[in-house]
Amino acid sequence: MEHPEGSTAAPSAGSTELLVLAPPPPRGETHKPILALVGPLGAGKSTAAECFARRGGAIIDGDALGHEALRQPAIRAAVIQRWGSDLVRPDGSLDRRALGRIVFADPAQRNALEQLVFPYIEQRLREQIAQAQQDPRFRFVVVDAAVLLEAGWNQEVDRIIYVDAPAPLRQARLVQRSGWTQAEIAGREAAQWPPERKRAAAHAILHNHGDREDLQRQVDCLLQTWGLSNGGSGSTSREPASS
Ligand SMILES: CC(C)(COP(=O)(O)OP(=O)(O)OC[C@H]1O[C@@H](n2cnc3c(N)ncnc32)[C@H](O)[C@@H]1O)[C@@H](O)C(=O)NCCC(=O)NCCS
Ligand SMILES: Nc1ncnc2c1ncn2[C@@H]1O[C@H](COP(=O)(O)OP(=O)(O)OP(=O)(O)O)[C@@H](O)[C@H]1O
Structure with a gap:
């Protein structure tokens, strides 16, 4: 794994090894560090995000913003125009799983969906990051x-x-x-960078092959190493950033 910056000592985190590289760079006294979770499909990014939230982190959930995008009237209408009204369920919502079967089977279809929703998601990511920066509940x-x-x-x-x-x-x-089938899993995996490419871009690794407590221990260790822990008390807000 190549990194532009030097590594720090890897602390012990229960039974698993936690690889930790450079801490977040200082960006001014009022800037709250922005950490991002990546990894292969189903690795436990959302589960790890909950561990960070227990220690005062504001979660910004990309999947939820994608769902929000599909509820925007203009985007919803464009989706129905392209992929058909069969996607509309009796309650009026879009059948995302059915849409997923279409777009993860064909890169051209996925690109078309991404062109519709990515600008919205990116804008909302920026808004939620800005909100969390101002929100005193989060560190x-x-x-x-x-x-x-x-x-x-x-x-x-x-x-x-x-x-x-x-x-x-x-x-x-x-x-x-x-409840995804093997084909659904394979289609989604094929739509993402290979795991090693994501790993090469990372500054730290969490090994989520144990239980949730083990993952929490690794998160706590990482936060301590990066100077982001709250004295280990875990007494800060558990609330995710509101949308
Ligand atoms: C295709 C859609 C309708 C399927 O909805 P569904 O509820 O079944 O899945 P959900 O959105 O919860 O995503 C679950 C997982 O699928 C994978 N996934 C979703 N979108 C993508 C994508 N564009 N490329 C690769 N993988 C993806 C991710 O691992 C994600 O965590 C939905 O994923 C979607 O609109 N995707 C495009 C927007 C997007 O990229 N969202 C993710 C932002 S992080
Ligand atoms: N350490 C763990 N022990 C037991 N179950 C876990 C653990 N980590 C994650 N899970 C479960 O595995 C499933 C996948 O985890 P999660 O949703 O966090 O993955 P993800 O990386 O966010 O997935 P996606 O790629 O779809 O966004 C969830 O049902 C979660 O509750």
């Missing part, structure tokens, strides 16, 4: 966006954290969480 910001690197949304981010888990474990967790 740092955590962007949980699976396609952050692919979409080039990492411009404002200070540090990238790669969440890792073995492929069989990720698959089992995804089947349990979302």
